[in-house]
Amino acid sequence: MKFRLTGKKWVVVLLHALCWIILFSLPFFLRTTYKNEHKAPQPDDKAMLYFYFISAAIWVILFYLNVYVLMPLILRAKKVPQFIVLHILALAGVYFLHWLYFTLFITHTPFKPVNFFIYNIFTYFFILAGSIAYCMVLERQHTAQLEQDRQTENLKTELLFLRSQVSPHFMFNVLNNMVALARKQSDQLEPSLIKLSSLMRYMLYETDEEKVSLEKETEYLQSYIDLQQQRFGKKVIINVTLCQADKLYDIEPMLLIPFVENAFKHGTGLIENAQIDIEMKAERNILYFSVSNKYDHASIEVKDKASGIGLANVQRRLELLHPAKHKLDITRDNNLFTVSLKINLAS
Numbered sequence: 627m628k629f630r631l632t633g634k635k636w637v638v639v640l641l642h643a644l645c646w647i648i649l650f651s652l653p654f655f656l657r658t659t660y661k662n663e664h665k666a667p668q669p670d671d672k673a674m675l676y677f678y679f680i681s682a683a684i685w686v687i688l689f690y691l692n693v694y695v696l697m698p699l700i701l702r703a704k705k706v707p708q709f710i711v712l713h714i715l716a717l718a719g720v721y722f723l724h725w726l727y728f729t730l731f732i733t734h735t736p737f738k739p740v741n742f743f744i745y746n747i748f749t750y751f752f753i754l755a756g757s758i759a760y761c762m763v764l765e766r767q768h769t770a771q772l773e774q775d776r777q778t779e780n781l782k783t784e785l786l787f788l789r790s791q792v793s794p795h796f797m798f799n800v801l802n803n804m805v806a807l808a809r810k811q812s813d814q815l816e817p818s819l820i821k822l823s824s825l826m827r828y829m830l831y832e833t834d835e836e837k838v839s840l841e842k843e844t845e846y847l848q849s850y851i852d853l854q855q856q857r858f859g860k861k862v863i864i865n866v867t868l869c870q871a872d873k874l875y876d877i878e879p880m881l882l883i884p885f886v887e888n889a890f891k892h893g894t895g896l897i898e899n900a901q902i903d904i905e906m907k908a909e910r911n912i913l914y915f916s917v918s919n920k921y922d923h924a925s926i927e928v929k930d931k932a933s934g935i936g937l938a939n940v941q942r943r944l945e946l947l948h949p950a951k952h953k954l955d956i957t958r959d960n961n962l963f964t965v966s967l968k969i970n971l972a973s
Contacts, residue, residue: 692754751837761924824849837877862902863899868905872909876971879931881947889963896922901920903917904917920963921958937965951966
């Protein structure tokens with residue numbers, strides 16, 4: 627849990643003022659009540675009361691002077707001798723102001739240097755210790771905020787890098803599809819190019835956003851699956867169930883496609899009775915997405931070096947985007963590779 631000392635400026639000013647009022651009011655609350663209520667007032671009583679409030683103002687000024695001017699000499703400039711000298715001068719300044727006030731306004735009570743140090747040295751070191759503690763808390767908070775900002779920027783950079791890895795890998799596969807259709811002189815080449823155009827439009831203009839609608843992401847998946855289905859024809863059984871969501875949801879772009887790419891990469895080719903099952907539904911703020919494909923354990927090791935990049939990529943993105951709001955299960959059983967993903971889409 628991170629402790630935040632500062633918030634809105636007016637709240638901070640109000641809290642500081644309240645603390646100072648309580649602190650300097652304590653002597654009045656703790657003062658002993660004299661039994662003799664008819665004791666004659668002393669000539670300097672009113673002047674001493676003013677002196678107390680002036681002294682309180684001096685201590686407050688000294689507190690913030692130490693926090694914002696003197697302490698940075700140690701924390702940032704490492705100027706310890708200058709810090710000590712300035713505090714000695716500050717104490718001398720307080721001494722001079724007390725002497726001046728006594729000389730001008732308190733005529734019946736002489737100013738005694740010994741009394742000054744007896745009554746003020748504890749207060750001085752109390753203010754000094756309090757200001758140092760407060761400054762250290764501020765410095766720690768500032769360091770924590772810088773670290774948080776740095777981590778946030780690192781996460782943004784890493785997410786942009788991971789997302790940029792998706793597009794080239796995906797385009798490589800789609801262009802291979804186009805080459806295969808061109809070699810076959812298939813009538814599906816033209817509609818396939820139209821689908822490719824819509825996919826590229828999505829990749830170029832939609833993926834710059836932090837999130838897109840789940841509907842657009844679903845259309846993107848469906849177009850990709852259609853292109854793959856045109857490529858493989860009856861060689862691969864493809865079962866797709868993309869249910870309409872119960873309401874509008876947003877999702878990070880290009881987050882689900884690596885699972886489908888992986889299925890077509892490892893679930894086709896020399897696989898006997900190749901079959902790929904894809905299912906997605908979104909209800910009650912939960913996205914359920916699963917992809918399964920048959921694979922040949924003997925041939926999976928000889929795939930190209932890009933194998934696995936997609937899955938590792940999306941796993942890392944899920945950790946960054948939904949650290950505690952997703953569940954990803956990857957299983958291999960009886961030559962069946964299955965990916966099950968559940969994401970809480972509630973903002």
